[in-house]
Every structure is written in structure tokens, then in C-alpha cells.
Amino acid sequence: xxxxxxxxxxxxxAAVAPAVGLVLxxxxxxxxxxxxxxxxxxxxxxxxxxxxxxxxxxxxxxx
Amino acid sequence: MSDPAxxxxxxxxxxxxxxxxxxxxxxxxxxxQNPAVNAFTAVLAERALADAAAIDAxxxxxxxxxxxxxxxFAAKNLFDLEGIPTLAGSKIRRTAPPATGDAxxxxxxxxxxxxxxxxxxxxxxxxxxxxxxxxxxxARNPHDPSRIAGGSSGGSGAAVAAGLVPISLGTDxxxxxxxxxxxxxxxGVKPTYGRLSRHGSFPxxxxxxxxxxxxxxxxxxxAAYDALQGLDPADPAQAPQPPxxxxxxxxxxxxxxxxAVLGGWFSRQQSAAARGAVAAVAGALGATRVVEWDLAEAxxxxxxxxxxxxxxxxxxxxxxxxxxxxxxxxxxxxxxxALLPASVLVHAHRLRRWFRDQVAEAFRHADIxxxxxxxxxxxxxxxxxxxxxxxxxxxxxxxxVYTQPISFIGLPVVGVPVHGNEALPIGVQIIAPPWQEQLxxxxxxxxxxxxxxxxxxxxxx
Numbered sequence: 001x002x003x004x005x006x007x008x009x010x011x012x013x014a015a016v017a018p019a020v021g022l023v024l025x026x027x028x029x030x031x032x033x034x035x036x037x038x039x040x041x042x043x044x045x046x047x048x049x050x051x052x053x054x055x056x057x058x059x060x061x062x063x
Numbered sequence: 064m065s066d067p068a069x070x071x072x073x074x075x076x077x078x079x080x081x082x083x084x085x086x087x088x089x090x091x092x093x094x095x096q097n098p099a100v101n102a103f104t105a106v107l108a109e110r111a112l113a114d115a116a117a118i119d120a121x122x123x124x125x126x127x128x129x130x131x132x133x134x135x136f137a138a139k140n141l142f143d144l145e146g147i148p149t150l151a152g153s154k155i156r157r158t159a160p161p162a163t164g165d166a167x168x169x170x171x172x173x174x175x176x177x178x179x180x181x182x183x184x185x186x187x188x189x190x191x192x193x194x195x196x197x198x199x200x201x202a203r204n205p206h207d208p209s210r211i212a213g214g215s216s217g218g219s220g221a222a223v224a225a226g227l228v229p230i231s232l233g234t235d236x237x238x239x240x241x242x243x244x245x246x247x248x249x250x251g252v253k254p255t256y257g258r259l260s261r262h263g264s265f266p267x268x269x270x271x272x273x274x275x276x277x278x279x280x281x282x283x284x285x286a287a288y289d290a291l292q293g294l295d296p297a298d299p300a301q302a303p304q305p306p307x308x309x310x311x312x313x314x315x316x317x318x319x320x321x322x323a324v325l326g327g328w329f330s331r332q333q334s335a336a337a338r339g340a341v342a343a344v345a346g347a348l349g350a351t352r353v354v355e356w357d358l359a360e361a362x363x364x365x366x367x368x369x370x371x372x373x374x375x376x377x378x379x380x381x382x383x384x385x386x387x388x389x390x391x392x393x394x395x396x397x398x399x400x401a402l403l404p405a406s407v408l409v410h411a412h413r414l415r416r417w418f419r420d421q422v423a424e425a426f427r428h429a430d431i432x433x434x435x436x437x438x439x440x441x442x443x444x445x446x447x448x449x450x451x452x453x454x455x456x457x458x459x460x461x462x463x464v465y466t467q468p469i470s471f472i473g474l475p476v477v478g479v480p481v482h483g484n485e486a487l488p489i490g491v492q493i494i495a496p497p498w499q500e501q502l503x504x505x506x507x508x509x510x511x512x513x514x515x516x517x518x519x520x521x522x523x524x
Contacts (some may be wrong), residue, residue: 001406001407001410002404002406002407012402013399013402016402017398017402020379020401020402021383022379022382022383022386022398022401022402023383024398028395028398031395032395032398032399032402033399034395035395035396035398035399036399036402036403038399038457038460039367039368039371039396039399039400039403042364042367042460043364043365043367043368043371043407043411044364045360045361045363045364046361046362046364046365046367046368046410046411046414047364047407047410048361049358049361049414049417051410051413051414051417055413055414055416055417056413056416057409057412057413057415057416058416062257062302062497063255063256063257063419063472063473063474063497063498
């Protein structure tokens with residue numbers, strides 16, 4: 001899973017944004033990279049959980 | 064104890080007043096008081112007066128009426144209301160074609176006799192916990208207009224707390240009913256995922272979106288929730304679960320219920336107000352046992368990921384050409400979410416299944432779990448950070464730290480308002496097993512009866 005310590009948000013935004021059709025200038029790229037860094041920081045506890053192959057998401061979720 | 068909505072219906076049925084008089088009074092209240100709270104974004108006076116006239120005509124004809132006959136209500140502006148564009152708090156949708164019909168929940172309220180007065184302020188596209196909407200202005204907390212009303216259903220919370228309408232409709236993806244209920248000091252119910260039809264509401268995160276009502280008494284909340292139930296083939300996420308009216312269960316008290324307090328993630332980082340509110344409710348319910356879920360923090364994180372990714376993906380086609388027309392406070396978050404790799408989304412969904420299983424095990428030993436709704440009472444409008452334990456963290460993404468793990472797995476929750484000795488109210492979540500909304504409402508009714516919680520009309524200092 002994604003390693004928050006090795007993830008490079010600026011490089012990710014620079015590579016992926018144009019690939020999905022988002023035209024962002026340098027200033028906007030920096031802001032989006034900061035937002036992405038915040039997502040990854042808040043999501044870190046989820047990345048730390050090593051789910052097994054049997055942890056299958058329900059195709060139709062039922063609580 | 065008064066039930067503002069049911070009392071109105073009772074008076075109209077008894078001929079003590081008319082639906083028209085009630086509607087005119089509500090419209091006058093909105094005209095006078097809404098500028099202070101900015102809860103309404105559209106007032107549908109013509110429609111409401113026509114509906115009121117129809118109710119009065121049916122009474123005159125001796126027809127049987129629904130339990131909410133003549134009761135005013137309003138809906139978060141992401142619900143379709145025939146004849147006006149469904150804004151979902153946005154600027155982009157101001158030029159959308161007017162809705163050609165009402166959302167399912169609005170139709171259900173009207174079938175029960177309720178009268179829709181208009182549309183309510185919200186965070187743009189439901190992405191936020193503060194209703195600091197740059198297009199419509201912030202919804203203001205009726206207890207202190209310098210503070211937020213919470214979000215994303217902030218207008219729904221403020222309208223009910225200010226007494227503009229006795230019932231409102233909102234949505235809850237990560238806490239957007241429970242957070243405004245907490246910060247405005249009113250009742251709200253977020254039902255089980257898949258219980259109520261979402262058809263005709265603008266989506267945010269398909270995997271997590273819920274809909275539900277707000278009210279100022281438990282009986283009113285239950286009456287609204289009962290009216291909203293109904294199977295709707297138009298919602299692909301609705302479960303084939305038969306309606307389960309809760310009103311008859313409200314008198315059940317605590318008999319036979321095992322109540323426990325959520326610890327761990329849910330007991331860290333609280334303000335003194337949140338800690339005091341949980342202690343008051345736990346004391347009233349005789350709850351001494353503490354339950355900890357070791358996946359709670361990871362589950363909150365996974366809900367955050369699903370929200371970022373699905374929210375970004377939903378808006379990507381529009382973001383490509385128009386991201387600068389979006390809410391300035393969320394443009395960058397939506398763009399970032401649209402760029403997340405698919406692997407993290409799949410991981411989050413797998414974790415959801417694991418967490419559901421862990422929680423199901425906990426419910427073998429408890430019928431009701433309690434936790435704070437928000438870490439603190441309402442922050443100031445524009446306040447950039449809140450304190451979580453020793454950390455100062457950004458306000459907007461973090462007010463839902465205690466609500467997110469619960470909605471992540473779709474558990475039903477009633478948000479109960481604690482007013483205590485503090486100037487500002489704060490809420491506590493009464494959490495039940497899936498499909499057991501009636502248990503949570505039973506407990507809420509007990510708390511209201513013994514006076515531990517309540518929702519008086521807010522009075523600004």
C-alpha cells in the first residue's frame with residue numbers, strides 16, 4: 001500500500017493531472033499537492049492496516 | 064414537553080388553526096429571522112400557500128390527513144424541488160434546468176401532509192462540515208451568529224434550531240446530519256445505510272451517502288423519520304428492508320438494553336464540553352462499560368479516502384474546464400481527490416468490510432453505543448483550526464473525526480443535543496446495530512423524558 005513517508009505529492013500531481021485532462025498552472029499544482037499531502041497524512045492509519053487477500057469488499061454493500 | 068411539529072398538526076386537525084395560518088406565520092418568521100442565520104437559500108411561498116390551501120380544503124371536506132398535516136418543513140438545497148434548480152450549494156448549478164419533480168423524501172413528507180417552505184444552505188456539493196458557503200454566505204449558528212452552524216447540512220440545522228421550521232431534511236456522508244445537530248443543539252437521525260431512498264438528491268459519495276431529518280423533539284423526529292420510510296425502486300442503494308415505524312417504540316424506555324461507551328479513538332482529543340456531554344448521557348443511561356475498536360482510526364482514515372476519491376471522481380468532468388467556479392475552500396481538495404490512485408480506494412473498501420465485522424462482534428455484547436458527535440462546540444466562522452488533543456488541525460476536514468467511522472459502515476445514529484452549563488450546545492451519538500433505528504430513538508426518547516437533553520429554540524446572546 002501507499003507509503004506516506006515515500007509518497008511525493010508534487011511529483012504525483014505533476015504526472016497525473018495532465019494525464020487525466022486537468023490543466024493546472026504551477027501555483028495551482030502546488031496547492032493541489034498540499035491538499036493531496038493532507039489527504040495522505042489523514043489516511044495514513046488506513047494505509048498502515050495490512051488487509052489479507054480474504055478481505056473482500058462487498059460488491060453490494062450491506063451494513 | 065412540547066413537540067413543535069406534532070403540536071401544529073394536532074391544532075390544525077382540531078380546527079384550532081388552519082394550515083394557511085401556520086404557513087403564513089412560518090413565512091413571516093423566515094422573513095424576519097432568516098437574515099440573521101442565512102439558513103434559507105430559496106423560500107417557496109407560492110407553493111407553500113397553495114399546499115396549505117389544499118390541506119385546509121381536505122379538512123373542510125372531512126378527509127383523513129397524514130400525521131404531519133400542515134407542518135412546515137424545508138430541505139437542504141441538494142434535494143430536488145420541482146420548479147427550481149437543485150443547487151447543491153454550488154455556483155455551477157445555478158443555470159441547471161429546474162427540477163421536474165420533487166425528491167423522494169420531499170414527496171414522502173408531503174404525503175404525510177407536511178408543507179415545503181423552501182431550500183436550505185449547505186457546503187458546496189456537501190463537501191465540508193462548516194457551511195461556510197462562499198456563494199450564498201455562511202449559515203450562522205442561532206446560538207451565536209459569529210459561529211458556524213456545522214455542515215454540510217448547516218442550513219437544515221440552523222433553520223430548526225432558530226425555530227423557522229420544526230422539521231428539516233439533510234444528508235450525511237461523513238457526519239453532515241450529526242455535526243449540525245450537535246453544533247445547533249437539535250435532534251437528527253442518520254438512518255442505516257440503504258434505509259431511506261436518496262433518489263432526487265444530488266450525490267456526493269455513493270458508497271457513504273445517507274439522508275435523514277432534523278427536529279426539536281424526539282417525537283417529531285420519529286414522526287418525520289416514519290413518514291420518510293418507504294421502498295423506492297429508483298434508488299439502487301436502497302436495501303429491500305420493509306419500513307419499520309419507530310414512533311410506537313418511543314415509550315419503551317431502557318428495559319433490557321445494554322449500553323456501552325465507545326473509548327479509544329472516540330475518547331481521545333475531546334474538548335471538556337464533549338467529555339462532559341458524553342459523561343452526562345452515559346451517567347443517565349447507567350453506561351459504565353467501555354468498548355474499544357482498534358480499527359476505528361483506520362476506518363475514519365478509510366472513509367476520508369473514499370470521500371476524497373469518489374467526490375473527486377464525480378466532479379472530474381466538470382473540474383477539467385471549470386474548477387475555478389467551485390467553492391474556493393474545496394477546489395484543491397476535489398482536484399487532489401480526483402488524482403488519488405485506484406489502489407487506495409480499493410484498500411479503503413476492503414477495510415470497510417473488516418471494520419463492519421469488528422463492530423458486529425461488539426454489538427453481540429451491547430445494544431447501544433455512545434460517543435461524542437463533535438470534538439468541540441461550534442467554532443467561529445472562518446476559524447482555520449481546531450484543537451484535537453495536543454494538536455491544532457484544519458477545522459473543515461476534522462470536525463467529523465467521531466462521526467466518520469460510524470457512517471463508514473452505515474450504522475444508524477440519533478444525534479442528541481446536550482446543553483449543559485456551557486453557552487453552546489454539543490451533541491452525543493446514540494449508535495445502534497444496523498436496521499435498529501428504533502433502539503436509538505427509544506434511548507433518545509428516554510433521555511428527553513428525564514431532561515438530560517433537549518432542543519429549545521436557540522436564543523442568541
